[in-house]
């Protein structure tokens with residue numbers, strides 16, 4: 001059986017992985033997460049940002065779907081969990097379940113993540129969640145801030161060198 005037959009996907013799905021799933025997927029370490037503000041791009045209905053903020057890290061999320069209402073996002077999330085579950089159940093015995101243990105547990109994790117996302121979104125929509133245009137603005141502001149910082153530092157060092165050489 002080919003890989004495409006194992007799990008067919010047309011277009012982009014909006015999944016809702018949990019913090020722990022991200023941690024496993026990207027081998028994330030606590031030290032690394034604490035280095036600065038984390039921007040989860042294409043965050044969907046994942047609870048990653050919500051859980052990071054809960055754990056004391058600084059995180060924001062961006063996804064074009066945040067143009068929709070929270071009711072619409074929630075409904076898309078629930079629909080995707082059902083679709084994914086149905087697709088996985090067709091070839092359940094061909095997947096390795098070491099991490100999830102079972103399809104039921106997989107669905108539980110995703111439902112729990114979706115609920116955490118919805119609660120966090122309702123609470124912090126303006127502060128932590130944005131769609132693309134705003135994100136580009138945020139990135140530009142960060143670049144601008146860093147350039148400003150580098151230029152200021154450069155001017156400071158240069159003026160100090162001049163003063164010391166006088």
Ligand SMILES: C[S@@+](CC[C@H](N)C(=O)[O-])C[C@H]1O[C@@H](n2cnc3c(N)ncnc32)[C@H](O)[C@@H]1O
Nearest residue numbers: 012013014015016017042043044046063064065
């Ligand atoms: C498979 S989901 C991943 C969601 C989440 N990161 C997770 O792991 O559960 C892919 C997400 O990418 C978003 N997406 C699609 N095109 C995008 C784009 N151009 N920029 C940012 N996000 C995009 C979709 O809206 C969707 O929510």
